[in-house]
Structures are given as C-alpha cells and as structure tokens.
Amino acid sequence: MTEPMNTKAGWSRRDAMRLTAIGGLGLAAPNLLGRPAFGQTPPQKPTGRVVVGMSQEPTVLNPLMVKIEVDDGVHFSLFDALFRVDPKGVVQPNLAIEVPSQQNGGISQDGLQWRVKLRDNVRWHDGKPFTADDVKFTLELIVNPNFRSWRTLGHALVRDIKVVSPTEIQWRMEQPFSPYLSFLTETFIVPKHAFDGEADVNAAAFNRSPIGTGAFKFRNRVAGDHVELVANPNYFGEGPYLEQLIFKYIPDSTVLYTQLKSGDIDMIGQQYIPANYYEEAKKLPNLTVDKVLRSNIETIYFNLERPQFKDLVVRQAIYGAIDRKSIIDALYYGVPTAAETFMPKQSAYYNPNLPIQVYDPKKSAQILEQAGWKKGADGIRAKDGVRLSFNNSTTAGDQLREQLQQFVKQSLAEIGIEMKISNLPAAVIFGDFWQKSQFDTMVVGITYLIGGDPDVTNRFHSRASMAKGGRGSNTCQYNNPEVDKLLEKGTSTFDTDARRDIYRKVQEIVRQDLPFLPIYQSESVYGWKKKIQGFKANPNTRTESWDAAHWYWGA
Amino acid sequence: MRGFLLNRLFQSAVLLVIVSLIGFGTLSLMPGGPTAQYGLDPGMTQADLARLKQQLGLDRPLWIQYFDWAWRLLQGDWGRSFRDGTPVLSVIGRHIFATFLLMGTSTVIAIALGTWIGIRGATHRYSFFDYLGTIGAMIALSIPTFWFGLISIYFFTLKLGWLPAGNMYTIGDASVLDYAHHLIMPSLVLSLVHVAIWSRYMRTATLDALSQEFVKTARAKGASERRVLMKHVVGNALLPMIALAGVQLPSILTGALVTETVFTWPGIGRLFLDSLSYSDYPVVMGLLIFSAIIVIMGNLIADIMIAFVDPRIRLA
Numbered sequence: 104m105t106e107p108m109n110t111k112a113g114w115s116r117r118d119a120m121r122l123t124a125i126g127g128l129g130l131a132a133p134n135l136l137g138r139p140a141f142g143q144t145p146p147q148k149p150t151g152r153v154v155v156g157m158s159q160e161p162t163v164l165n166p167l168m169v170k171i172e173v174d175d176g177v178h179f180s181l182f183d184a185l186f187r188v189d190p191k192g193v194v195q196p197n198l199a200i201e202v203p204s205q206q207n208g209g210i211s212q213d214g215l216q217w218r219v220k221l222r223d224n225v226r227w228h229d230g231k232p233f234t235a236d237d238v239k240f241t242l243e244l245i246v247n248p249n250f251r252s253w254r255t256l257g258h259a260l261v262r263d264i265k266v267v268s269p270t271e272i273q274w275r276m277e278q279p280f281s282p283y284l285s286f287l288t289e290t291f292i293v294p295k296h297a298f299d300g301e302a303d304v305n306a307a308a309f310n311r312s313p314i315g316t317g318a319f320k321f322r323n324r325v326a327g328d329h330v331e332l333v334a335n336p337n338y339f340g341e342g343p344y345l346e347q348l349i350f351k352y353i354p355d356s357t358v359l360y361t362q363l364k365s366g367d368i369d370m371i372g373q374q375y376i377p378a379n380y381y382e383e384a385k386k387l388p389n390l391t392v393d394k395v396l397r398s399n400i401e402t403i404y405f406n407l408e409r410p411q412f413k414d415l416v417v418r419q420a421i422y423g424a425i426d427r428k429s430i431i432d433a434l435y436y437g438v439p440t441a442a443e444t445f446m447p448k449q450s451a452y453y454n455p456n457l458p459i460q461v462y463d464p465k466k467s468a469q470i471l472e473q474a475g476w477k478k479g480a481d482g483i484r485a486k487d488g489v490r491l492s493f494n495n496s497t498t499a500g501d502q503l504r505e506q507l508q509q510f511v512k513q514s515l516a517e518i519g520i521e522m523k524i525s526n527l528p529a530a531v532i533f534g535d536f537w538q539k540s541q542f543d544t545m546v547v548g549i550t551y552l553i554g555g556d557p558d559v560t561n562r563f564h565s566r567a568s569m570a571k572g573g574r575g576s577n578t579c580q581y582n583n584p585e586v587d588k589l590l591e592k593g594t595s596t597f598d599t600d601a602r603r604d605i606y607r608k609v610q611e612i613v614r615q616d617l618p619f620l621p622i623y624q625s626e627s628v629y630g631w632k633k634k635i636q637g638f639k640a641n642p643n644t645r646t647e648s649w650d651a652a653h654w655y656w657g658a
Numbered sequence: 659m660r661g662f663l664l665n666r667l668f669q670s671a672v673l674l675v676i677v678s679l680i681g682f683g684t685l686s687l688m689p690g691g692p693t694a695q696y697g698l699d700p701g702m703t704q705a706d707l708a709r710l711k712q713q714l715g716l717d718r719p720l721w722i723q724y725f726d727w728a729w730r731l732l733q734g735d736w737g738r739s740f741r742d743g744t745p746v747l748s749v750i751g752r753h754i755f756a757t758f759l760l761m762g763t764s765t766v767i768a769i770a771l772g773t774w775i776g777i778r779g780a781t782h783r784y785s786f787f788d789y790l791g792t793i794g795a796m797i798a799l800s801i802p803t804f805w806f807g808l809i810s811i812y813f814f815t816l817k818l819g820w821l822p823a824g825n826m827y828t829i830g831d832a833s834v835l836d837y838a839h840h841l842i843m844p845s846l847v848l849s850l851v852h853v854a855i856w857s858r859y860m861r862t863a864t865l866d867a868l869s870q871e872f873v874k875t876a877r878a879k880g881a882s883e884r885r886v887l888m889k890h891v892v893g894n895a896l897l898p899m900i901a902l903a904g905v906q907l908p909s910i911l912t913g914a915l916v917t918e919t920v921f922t923w924p925g926i927g928r929l930f931l932d933s934l935s936y937s938d939y940p941v942v943m944g945l946l947i948f949s950a951i952i953v954i955m956g957n958l959i960a961d962i963m964i965a966f967v968d969p970r971i972r973l974a
Contacts, residue, residue, distance in 0.1 A: 154829065160932065162742040169710060171695060251713050254701035286701070305713075310743050326744070326752040327924030327932075329829060349829055353922045354932075357808070358824060362922070365815050365823040527689075530937050533697030534690035538704060553701040561703060574704045576697075 143636045143657040145344040149334035151656040152347035153635060155648055156368035158359050160352040161330055165310040166291035167245055169253045173373050176648030177330055177350055182291035182315035185219055190641040192451050192555045194284055198222055198292055205597050214279030214597055221270045225339045227294045228320045234269035240295035250304045257283040279595040285556030318343040318652030328352055342652030369632045372647050376628035378438040384630055392630045394438060395640040398447040398552055399625040404545045407580045407618055410489045416474040418617040420467035422460055424514045431623055434506050439623040444610040445551040445559060447624055449642045452557035454607040457614045468518040484519040492521035493543035499526040504546050540570040540578045548625060555643035557606040560590045563613065581618040670954045681946040682724050685939055691716060692740050692937040714740060737940035746944035756826055757925035760914055763845040768852030776860020777892065780868060795854035807847050807920030814843060824922035844921040848914060859902055863895035897968055904960025907952060
C-alpha cells in the first residue's frame with residue numbers, strides 16, 4: 104500500500120468510507136479483491152503496452168468498408184463517430200458536442216431535418232483539423248455505389264447534406280427514421296483529405312494505413328499476426344494512458360486461452376474464454392475474470408412457411424419440450440442466461456414481464472393431441488397429411504450447438520416429433536440457405552440490435568423477407584400486421600419513453616407468436632490481467648475494446 | 659537437356675490451366691460465397707449483400723469471371739484480397755517468410771536427425787537402437803501434432819516457463835535471439851513427424867544399398883567399413899531421398915498448417931485456411947497457382963538433381 108498517489112493525507116472521506124465497507128473482506132482475503140481500485144491513478148503520460156488476443160484476425164482498417172465484429176476494436180481505438188453509446192445504452196456525444204433531439208432542436212418535429220454541432224478542437228492524426236466537410240464526405244462515401252461499404256441502412260435515407268460551418272452540419276431524411284441516431288454511433292468519421300486524388304476508393308492507401316481522430320494512431324499491421332497502435336498524445340478526450348495497443352491474432356480458442364494463462368497476452372478478446380474453462384479461469388491468481396452479457400440471442404429459428412410450422416400449437420409444443428435449464432447448465436457450464444425475447448436484458452427497451460418458458464413435455468404432447476396432431480404408425484405425429492418431421496441445421500463443427508441439437512432431437516422424439524440434423528459449414532450456411540429461407544429450422548445465434556437501437560424491422564417486418572421478394576433479413580418469414588404497424592411507428596417516433604412502450608409491445612406479440620424459440624442470451628467470459636485498470640465492458644457495442652483510451656497499468 | 663526443359667515447360671503450362679480450372683470451379687460450386695459471412699449482421703440488408711456481390715464481380719457468369727481472372731493473371735495481376743484489399747502476391751509474400759523460417763528449420767533438423775537415425779538403424783539392424791528408432795517413429799507418426807503441440811506448451815511454458823507459448827517473436831523485441839527462442843518449440847514439434855518419415859525411408863534405402871554387389875566388391879577390395887559406408891552406401895542411399903525431397907517440397911506450404919495454428923505462427927498454411935473460411939477467392943486462387951508452381955518446380959529440380967548425381971540417368 105505504498106503507491107505514490109495513495110498517501111494517507113490524500114485520502115478523501117469517500118475513500119475512507121469505501122475502505123470501511125470493503126475493509127473486512129479486503130483484510131481477510133486481500134487477493135480476492137485484487138488491489139483496491141481507489142489506490143490507482145492513470146499515469147501522467149502514456150506508458151506501457153496492452154496486447155489483446157483475438158481468435159479472428161482484424162484485417163479491415165477502413166471502418167466504413169464491409170467488416171466483421173473483430174475489426175471493431177481497432178476502429179473504436181483509431182476513430183471517433185459523431186456519437187458513442189455508453190454501457191447503459193445511452194447515446195453520448197463524441198465528435199459532436201451534443202446529441203440532437205426534438206427537444207433541443209437538433210431534429211425537427213417531423214423528424215426530417217437533422218442538425219449536428221461538432222467539436223472545434225479535434226485534429227486528425229496527421230495534424231490537419233477535423234471539420235464538417237469530413238462528416239459530409241463520410242456520409243457520402245458510404246452510399247457511393249462504387250465503394251465496398253458496410254451497412255447502408257439509414258444512410259441511404261440521407262439527402263441534401265449541407266456544411267453550414269466547419270462545426271455544423273445539416274441534412275434531410277427521406278423519411279423519419281429514429282434508429283439513425285444509434286446507427287451513427289457505429290459510423291466512424293474518416294478524413295476527406297486522405298481520399299484526395301484516389302481513383303479507386305476500394306484500393307486507397309488509407310485502407311492500409313488509416314488516419315483517424317481517435318485515442319490511438321495506426322503504427323503497422325503484420326498480416327496474419329497483429330495490428331499495432333500507438334498513443335495519440337493530442338487526443339481531444341480523456342486518455343490515452345497506454346503507449347501501445349496491440350490486437351493479436353491467435354487462431355485457436357484453446358490456444359488463445361492458454362496464451363492468456365501464460366501471460367503472452369494481457370487481455371482476451373473475441374471469442375473470449377471458452378465456457379468450459381470458466382471455472383478454472385476464475386481461480387487464476389493474476390486475472391480478473393468476468394461474465395459479460397452480450398446482445399446475441401441463441402434461438403431455434405422456424406421457417407414459418409413450412410406446413411409443419413404454420414400451426415402455433417406446434418411451435419408452442421416444441422418450445423415446451425425443450426429442457427432449457429439442463430442445456431444451459433450441462434452443455435454451456437451455466438455461463439449464459441435464459442432468454443424469452445430477442446431484446447437483450449441490458450437494453451432499456453427489454454420487456455421484463457414476458458411469460459417464462461416452462462419445460463413440460465407432457466403438456467406439449469397433450470396440446471398436440473388436442474389440436475389433432477395424432478401419432479401415425481411410425482410414431483410420428485401428423486395432421487391433414489403433414490408429418491411433424493423436419494430438418495434442423497446449424498454451423499457444422501460447432502460442437503456445443505451439435506450437442507444441443509442431439510439433446511433437442513431426443514426430447515422431441517419423446518413427444519412424437521422427428522427432427523433430422525443436417526449441418527453445413529459456416530461459409531455456406533449463411534449464404535442463400537439462410538438469407539433466402541431454404542431451411543426448415545436452424546439453431547442460430549442472432550444479434551438483433553444495431554448500435555443498441557431496438558428497431559427490428561429488418562428481422563420481423565413482413566416486407567423484409569427475401570424469400571418473398573423483400574430486401575431484409577426476415578428469414579423466418581414472420582408476418583403479423585400488428586407488429587408491422589408497431590415497427591413502422593417505432594422508427595418514426597423519437598421520444599424514448601414512447602418507443603419503449605412500442606418495442607415492449609412488439610416483444611409481447613413476438614413471444615406469443617413464437618416465430619423463433621429463444622433459448623438463451625449469450626454471456627462472454629472476459630479476462631484481463633488484474634493490473635489493468637479502467638476497463639469497462641459495454642454490451643451495446645460488439646467489442647471489449649470500445650474504450651481503450653481509459654485503460655492503464657496500475658501498480 | 660533443352661528438349662527436356664521445353665517439354666517440361668509445356669506440360670507445366672497445361673497442368674496449371676487444369677489446376678486453375680478445377681480450383682475455380684470448386685470454389686464457385688461451394689454454396690455460400692464471400693457475402694455469407696455478413697448474412698447474420700443485423701444491419702446488412704439483402705440489398706447490401708447484392709450490392710457487394712456486384713462490386714466483387716460475383717454476379718457475372720462463371721466463365722467470364724474465370725477468363726477475366728486468367729487474363730489478368732497472364733498480365734501479372736494476381737488480383738486483390740477481398741478482405742483487406744492488398745494485392746495477392748504481397749499477401750502471399752507477407753506470410754511466406756514465417757513459413758519458410760519454420761519449415762526450413764524443421765526440415766534441416768528432420769533431414770540431419772532422420773538421415774543419421776536411418777543409417778545407424780540400417781547398419782545396426784535389429785539392435786536396441788534400431789528397435790528404439792522404429793518404435794519411436796511409429797509413435798511420432800501416430801501422435802496428433804495438435805495434441806503434441808498443446809502438451810509441449812503445457813509442459814515447457816505453463817509448468818517450466820522455459821519457452822514462449824507461441825508466436826514468431828515478442829512484439830517490441832523481435833531480435834534474432836528472440837526469433838530463435840520462439841522457433842525452438844514449433845520447429846521441434848513439426849520436425850517430429852518428418853524425422854520419423856525420413857528415418858524410415860533412409861533406413862530402407864541404406865539397407866537396399868548395403869545389399870548391392872558393389873558393396874561386396876568394395877569390401878573385397880579391402881576398403882574400411884567406414885569408407886564403404888561413406889563413399890558407397892550413403893551416396894547411393896541418398897538418391898531416392900532427393901526425389902522424396904522434391905515431392906515433399908509442397909508440404910512446405912501445407913504441412914505446417916496445424917503447427918502454425920497451435921503456435922500462432924503467421925504462415926501460409928493459416929493464410930490458406932483463413933482465406934477459405936472467408937471465401938477470399940483471389941487469395942485462395944493465388945495460393946493454388948503458387949503452390950502448383952512450387953510442386954512443378956520441386957519435381958523439376960529433383961529430376962535435374964538426380965540426373966546430376968547419377969550419371970546413369972540422362973534427361974532427354
């Protein structure tokens with residue numbers, strides 16, 4: 104207890120009270136709590152290095168180009184967006200100085216005119232000032248038809264972008280679209296000048312040596328191995344406190360965990376600590392290990408256009424025949440939590456009053472019997488010539504999901520339903536097979552929210568099914584006019600309280616209709632060296648490294 | 659010799675075309691495709707996926723895609739990676755050093771050790787050493803590399819703390835000594851199997867040479883056993899090994915896949931697997947052509963070398 108900043112005289116009353124509160128436990132088992140957090144302060148100048156290991160390789164350095172989850176950590180560290188979503192799901196200003204709303208006049212009453220005021224003290228990593236022109240360039244680049252951009256949802260509605268001054272930008276929306284605010288938290292701003300004179304935006308030099316405004320600057324990338332970032336001493340916000348931040352690619356998840364144990368990496372990133380090592384990891388002396396809720400919901404997805412699944416009773420019976428608790432405890436080591444809806448529990452829009460699934464195979468058999476699904480000579484139930492037999496698919500080689508399938512197959516066989524397993528590799532299954540609803544049922548983990556916004560039009564609006572000529576991802580082919588109406592209302596409503604009511608209602612109806620069966624909400628087992636301070640998880644982002652600016656090495 | 663080379667060159671060109679056709683066909687037969695990985699992204703609409711397909715040129719008929727790719731390749735343009743936009747040749751170039759370093763080291767270990775064990779096993783046939791070598795080789799061949807790698811890490815890193823758990827170098831250090839330190843475990847693990855293979859081949863080849871008439875002649879002329887072995891037996895026993903080396907050359911690209919995964923080694927094997935799972939067609943095709951060229955070259959060099967060391971063979 105002799106850190107320089109931790110002299111007795113320097114302690115405040117609050118510190119003293121905190122000490123009293125945790126003191127008993129802290130004295131009895133000092134290692135249980137690690138070093139008390141109040142003894143730590145960040146260094147005066149950036150020092151030290153943190154290596155984050157991840158089991159997929161971050162390769163996309165231009166944050167607007169089509170990318171996957173694992174690229175996000177690099178982008179959050181190199182770049183800023185207009186806004187950033189905090190761990191509670193509240194949108195905070197980032198490059199903007201305030202979050203526009205109908206109250207403060209940033210968004211017009213009809214929801215069509217947007218005005219964003221920007222910081223005037225921000226510089227790009229190459230020293231040039233950041234201005235509204237960069238924002239305009241970014242929004243235009245995303246919808247440039249030649250540019251291999253990531254999501255265009257929302258951006259495609261933006262019209263008449265006007266730079267009022269270097270610190271103010273305005274645009275008009277083709278239709279009111281409230282989720283756009285959240286989308287902008289994942290839309291990183293890129294410098295206009297970096298693309299001057301580039302003939303092909305997809306092959307621009309920027310895409311290999313990016314320039315951002317973020318807390319860290321790009322140093323280099325060793326393909327197949329790691330991305331190296333260094334502190335940006337001129338960062339406009341708090342931090343960074345680390346001199347170097349490394350994202351290291353370690354292809355196998357067991358090896359990834361082993362390198363965390365051996366100390367080769369300081370923090371474990373995607374896919375985090377495998378659930379089967381959770382108990383062991385908690386006992387490791389030098390690590391902080393924490394379960395963090397993710398937005399991903401593990402489900403059994405129905406293709407509602409298959410004749411077997413048109414009857415709600417069938418979907419209810421299947422749900423009731425699944426012993427969720429055993430699945431979570433036995434297959435997943437008790438790591439995830441049971442879910443009833445697509446909305447993650449940490450969201451402010453989560454509906455806590457939904458009916459809870461009850462495991463009751465007898466009742467399942469009974470309701471099927473009552474609805475006229477009678478067992479045939481082969482022991483499989485059928486009604487009007489439709490046999491209760493179907494395929495179930497998931498990512499081949501995903502051992503846990505394959506075990507889950509076996510478990511469910513067994514349970515369903517007991518009530519006269521035949522489930523056949525037919526799996527496909529990851530690179531195949533999410534192509535047309537998924538997108539064009541060519542499956543019967545699938546075991547699939549889905550993140551429904553974009554930047555924490557509760558809008559699920561893309562998943563559940565009847566016009567969003569590609570198999571029916573739509574352009575969204577309503578792959579279960581769900582069709583409920585009431586939900587359609589609610590979703591339309593939700594995207595044109597800007598008031599948070601009103602939206603909460605809308606999306607809670609949507610969850611209620613979807614829970615009744617069961618277009619998919621929610622099994623559990625994922626939790627990731629994060630792990631990092633005890634001495635790393637300032638780490639905060641944010642379940643509203645896709646990465647653990649959304650806030651590396653605040654990390655530092657404690658004593 | 660010139661006729662032989664021209665003939666070989668023509669054969670190689672035909673072979674390359676066939677390889678590229680099969681590769682291209684197989685890739686595009688594989689359902690899913692490069693946009694499948696974004697299929698679960700909540701914000702990627704079907705319109706976005708269709709746009710990407712069009713931007714990547716995947717919406718064109720297959721034969722146009724092939725000829726476009728082949729025409730560019732003939733002009734020296736290998737295309738760019740779908741993942742990070744880097745030219746394919748430079749993607750391969752960035753990974754090849756790691757693979758050569760690992761495979762080079764382990765091949766040297768494997769040949770030196772394997773040759774010695776093989777010759778000694780043959781000259782001391784049915785001795786304790788010979789049995790040990792035989793049993794050792796069987797065990798080495800049947801242990802899965804992945805498992806052996808993990809056990810080594812458990813023992814030498816977690817328990818003893820002698821060697822790093824993997825990686826090619828310590829980020830921020832990267833001195834020659836640091837490379838060497840990191841190279842020890844993966845190269846030994848990788849060479850285990852190769853030592854086994856080499857020692858078995860070498861033993862057989864040596865036994866074969868020992869039973870030849872010229873060995874009897876040499877002994878009858880009063881040459882010392884050492885001279886017989888070094889001058890007559892080993893030289894002849896090595897001949898088939900040159901052919902073996904030529905055939906094994908492509909395994910430099912593929913053979914280290916598992917080792918590269920366990921030890922986080924950023925080499926070609928990993929690149930190939932990653933590119934496949936991302937459906938990064940230009941890189942997969944580039945690697946295919948690249949390894950086909952290496953196979954062809956390996957065999958060609960082996961043929962020439964055999965002719966060089968064995969005057970009985972003429973290339974025509």
